Amino acid sequence: xxxxxxxxxxxxLTYLLLGFVNILFAWLGLICFITPLLISxxxxxxxxxxxxxxxxxxxxxxxxxxxxxxxxxxxxFLRTKWFRYGFLTFFMIxxxxxxxxxxxxxxxxxxxxxxITLLWTFKVPWQWANSTTISPWITQFAFGFYSVMLTSxxxxxxxxxxxxxxxxxxxxxxxxxxxxxxxxxxxxxDESDGRESKTSS
Amino acid sequence: MKNIKKAVISNQCVACGTCVSICPxxxxxxxxxxxxxxxxxxxxxxxxxKSACPGSIIEIQEMEESQ
Ligand code: SF4
Ligand code: SF4
Ligand code: SF4
Numbered sequence: 001x002x003x004x005x006x007x008x009x010x011x012x013l014t015y016l017l018l019g020f021v022n023i024l025f026a027w028l029g030l031i032c033f034i035t036p037l038l039i040s041x042x043x044x045x046x047x048x049x050x051x052x053x054x055x056x057x058x059x060x061x062x063x064x065x066x067x068x069x070x071x072x073x074x075x076x077f078l079r080t081k082w083f084r085y086g087f088l089t090f091f092m093i094x095x096x097x098x099x100x101x102x103x104x105x106x107x108x109x110x111x112x113x114x115x116i117t118l119l120w121t122f123k124v125p126w127q128w129a130n131s132t133t134i135s136p137w138i139t140q141f142a143f144g145f146y147s148v149m150l151t152s153x154x155x156x157x158x159x160x161x162x163x164x165x166x167x168x169x170x171x172x173x174x175x176x177x178x179x180x181x182x183x184x185x186x187x188x189x190d191e192s193d194g195r196e197s198k199t200s201s
Numbered sequence: 202m203k204n205i206k207k208a209v210i211s212n213q214c215v216a217c218g219t220c221v222s223i224c225p226x227x228x229x230x231x232x233x234x235x236x237x238x239x240x241x242x243x244x245x246x247x248x249x250x251k252s253a254c255p256g257s258i259i260e261i262q263e264m265e266e267s268q
Pocket of ligand 1: 036048049050053054055056168169170172173174175176217
């Protein structure tokens with residue numbers, strides 16, 4: 001039976017479209033960044049990936065229902081820990097870089113850059129989506145954050161077409177991070193259980 | 202003793218949950234956000250999870266039913 005959370009792909013799709021209308025909507029994407037982390041930190045495991053990720057649903061829909069996926073096995077290297085955690089590290093460095101660019105605009109060192117950077121390389125002019133007169137750093141963050149979201153969507157779509165509908169989930173930084181948090185929590189729990197059993201014996 | 206088929210999940214699982222939502226018999230759970238685990242009592246070895254798993258890390262293995 002379909003529940004409300006089966007339709008979260010509509011949210012993801014709308015989010016991507018809104019970025020073409022007004023870049024400030026990009027801030028809404030923080031929900032998809034903070035919610036999964038909070039859920040895993042507070043003991044909800046990977047409930048976000050499992051039940052509430054609109055992006056995962058969107059890929060499933062495009063790949064399976066619309067048959068856009070070749071449905072091939074993903075290459076082995078993409079599922080290794082090295083690649084997954086390496087990609088997460090790279091992703092986080094680029095994210096920090098984006099935050100630093102926002103800081104430079106906040107501080108006044110740099111002017112606002114009305115571009116979307118795709119795949120961390122290609123700069124696409126995007127000034128038509130900015131009609132605001134608020135503090136430039138707020139807009140700069142929106143451009144930067146939307147670049148991250150659009151880049152990961154493009155990578156996800158390429159992976160969906162080449163391999164299986166949700167193959168992006170194998171190396172999605174959000175998924176790797178939340179699984180990593182769950183593993184760390186389990187290790188810490190095991191250690192404290194171990195200490196408790198030692199002291200009680 | 203007869204042979205039965207069951208899904209077996211490798212430890213490369215990323216706990217994405219695709220297999221959980223696809224399994225018609227609710228035979229898979231995500232264990233503490235770490236990995237998927239199969240309930241061998243419920244699994245019938247239909248292979249739906251194997252074809253849906255984005256990492257192709259599920260195998261359908263034949264086992265001997267122990268009774
Ligand atoms: S791995 Fe990423 S894309 Fe896949 S369900 Fe989790 S957060 Fe969504
Ligand atoms: S679909 Fe594959 S990777 Fe995802 S939880 Fe199931 S076994 Fe793990
Ligand atoms: S083989 Fe079929 S019954 Fe067994 S876990 Fe996979 S989908 Fe479920």
